[in-house]
Amino acid sequence: MTRYGLLIDYEFCTGCHTCEMACKQENDFGVGKTGIKVNEIGPMQTGPDKWALDYVPVPTDLCDLCSKRVSEGKKPSCVMHCQAGVMKYAPVNELVKFMELKAKTVIFAPR
Numbered sequence: 001m002t003r004y005g006l007l008i009d010y011e012f013c014t015g016c017h018t019c020e021m022a023c024k025q026e027n028d029f030g031v032g033k034t035g036i037k038v039n040e041i042g043p044m045q046t047g048p049d050k051w052a053l054d055y056v057p058v059p060t061d062l063c064d065l066c067s068k069r070v071s072e073g074k075k076p077s078c079v080m081h082c083q084a085g086v087m088k089y090a091p092v093n094e095l096v097k098f099m100e101l102k103a104k105t106v107i108f109a110p111r
Helices: 018-027 067-071 077-081 092-099
Strands: 004-009 036-047 050-059 087-091 105-108
Touching (some): 004 092, 018 036, 092 105
Antiparallel strands (some): 004 087, 004 105
16 A cells, blocks of 8 residues: 655745644644644854754644545645645655655655
């Protein structure tokens, strides 16, 4: 059976939290619950005049990759609504190929 996952290219994540809101609405999660959480890393100085600030969306234990939506042929809600287009849903072996081309990526692939 093909294993699917979520690739997040956090190099271009703007930290808009749209993925969080889309997830909350799709799953009717109450206050304080979500299937994905955007974490802020930084700002941190990486050189004399260079700073870094990253936003990394991280799926939580509540994330099931929108199994109901996916069974209907749709993308997971976070992928569908990501304004920066930094999320991809596909078989894990395809995501790994994309990951090899990019520096700031993570794959979430629940069982």
